Amino acid sequence: MAINNFYPEFEVVRNDSRCIRCRVCERQCANEVHSYDTEGNIMLSDESKCVDCQRCVSLCPTRALKIVKSDCVFRENANWSENTIKEIFKQADSGAVLLSSMGNPNPLPVYWDKILINASQVTNPPIDPLREPMETRVYLGKKPTDIERDEHGNLIDNQMPQLKLSVPVMFSAMSYGSISYNAHESLARAAEKLGIFYNTGEGGLHEDFYKYGANTIVQVASGRFGVHKGYLETGAAIEIKMGQGAKPGIGGHLPGAKIVGDVSRTRMIPEGSDAISPAPHHDIYSIEDLRQLVYSLKEATAYKKPVIVKVAAVHNIAAIASGIARSGADIISIDGFRGGTGAAPTRIRDNVGIPIELALASVDKRLRDEGIRNNVSLVVGGSIRSSADVVKAIALGADACYIGTAALLALGCHLCRTCQTGKCNWGIATQRTDLVKRLNPDLGYKRLCNLVTAWQHEIKELMGGMGINSIEALRGNRLMLRGVGLNEKELEILGISYAGE
Ligand code: SF4
Numbered sequence: 001m002a003i004n005n006f007y008p009e010f011e012v013v014r015n016d017s018r019c020i021r022c023r024v025c026e027r028q029c030a031n032e033v034h035s036y037d038t039e040g041n042i043m044l045s046d047e048s049k050c051v052d053c054q055r056c057v058s059l060c061p062t063r064a065l066k067i068v069k070s071d072c073v074f075r076e077n078a079n080w081s082e083n084t085i086k087e088i089f090k091q092a093d094s095g096a097v098l099l100s101s102m103g104n105p106n107p108l109p110v111y112w113d114k115i116l117i118n119a120s121q122v123t124n125p126p127i128d129p130l131r132e133p134m135e136t137r138v139y140l141g142k143k144p145t146d147i148e149r150d151e152h153g154n155l156i157d158n159q160m161p162q163l164k165l166s167v168p169v170m171f172s173a174m175s176y177g178s179i180s181y182n183a184h185e186s187l188a189r190a191a192e193k194l195g196i197f198y199n200t201g202e203g204g205l206h207e208d209f210y211k212y213g214a215n216t217i218v219q220v221a222s223g224r225f226g227v228h229k230g231y232l233e234t235g236a237a238i239e240i241k242m243g244q245g246a247k248p249g250i251g252g253h254l255p256g257a258k259i260v261g262d263v264s265r266t267r268m269i270p271e272g273s274d275a276i277s278p279a280p281h282h283d284i285y286s287i288e289d290l291r292q293l294v295y296s297l298k299e300a301t302a303y304k305k306p307v308i309v310k311v312a313a314v315h316n317i318a319a320i321a322s323g324i325a326r327s328g329a330d331i332i333s334i335d336g337f338r339g340g341t342g343a344a345p346t347r348i349r350d351n352v353g354i355p356i357e358l359a360l361a362s363v364d365k366r367l368r369d370e371g372i373r374n375n376v377s378l379v380v381g382g383s384i385r386s387s388a389d390v391v392k393a394i395a396l397g398a399d400a401c402y403i404g405t406a407a408l409l410a411l412g413c414h415l416c417r418t419c420q421t422g423k424c425n426w427g428i429a430t431q432r433t434d435l436v437k438r439l440n441p442d443l444g445y446k447r448l449c450n451l452v453t454a455w456q457h458e459i460k461e462l463m464g465g466m467g468i469n470s471i472e473a474l475r476g477n478r479l480m481l482r483g484v485g486l487n488e489k490e491l492e493i494l495g496i497s498y499a500g501e
């Protein structure tokens, strides 16, 4: 008996009078939704395979197609949503852990949308960013607290290694393997052009991209895939990945089917073997252990590169960050619970971790209270969607933001949320050569540059409106923020007043 013969989630609506039987949709769909019936000279659709990636809609030359959400629904209620019912059916069928990709889709609070930004009126006049200088440059890394002089009274350069960013935005960690060669090339070239950084994720660095090393953050994760001395020396900074917002407390998993050719060589593991990184680093069980790895990596690179420690935003994040700030790390990266992923167990993604806004505010406060805020820079990610989110994050205490999903959207991702299948029709989350070719890195890199440049203009406008002319003056300036629709506890953690106060 077919209990779970679901009616498809999406319907393919084809306007037959417009369809010229060019079969573009058939060729473009890696999910094999469309087919041509020679006898009847008609196009057919197997809607059960459709993931609503919108590839066919975008490329149909006559606008004959649209994909709509099916209105065939389960009899849901407030407790048993349609999605919950379907998930139970799937698990009863398979006995397996549910897998998902991209970020947590649940309607939990997005605090960015409950925070509003100040603007100058009458006193403290605004600054016009078109006519006056506006500084969006930031330096990430430990800042010296004392002026040191030698025995002759000359100043000693005690500056620790820094990352210089033209704008406080970086591309977050996405491994070669989870995303394609062309996606990586687009990110690397855009980072170089923009004067920012992209991040290898835990998949190692393809030899073709060593030339972008000055704009590359190389990651060291628990699986140590692709990590060797040359790799560490090539990057501008080294990121130790302890956790990830989409899957705190567990390791990574890239299926063997994606470990092919260059991906296998770059990761230094055999073709076809699953790349499973363990939940913990097997040499880290305390802050002292973390400190050892931080200093091993510094030693291996002659103390020339800042070391970042990336953690997921979890309940006791302020105490964790305080420990990391004392471990010798130069930068702490915190990834919130809405952060994206190529694949994660659904239950972990949707139920573990905390919002980045609350994590950031509490970490910044804790480090300030302990007088160690200048020991580290703070970089936050996990669903930064616009320049306004960046400005709010900086005012809450961040030095810079990581963007992942927003960068993929700029590359053409349509958020169909099926990256884990490896059949990304837009050439991003796939290793299939026919699909990878669909993402043109020349275009991809330009679109990323456009996105970050547009955000930079908007950041300047927002800062100018506040009468602030540098990121430095905005950082941690919570007086520039007000809350709406928040309770007293939330306002207390965020360290902001209610609108009208
Ligand atoms: S791409 Fe459009 S016009 Fe071409 S076969 Fe498909 S629906 Fe018809």
Ligand code: SF4
Pocket (backbone or CB within 6 Å): 053, 101, 102, 408, 412, 413, 414, 415, 416, 417, 418, 419, 420, 423, 424, 425, 426, 427, 428, 429
């Ligand atoms: S990267 Fe590709 S598969 Fe993943 S959500 Fe975007 S369009 Fe879909």
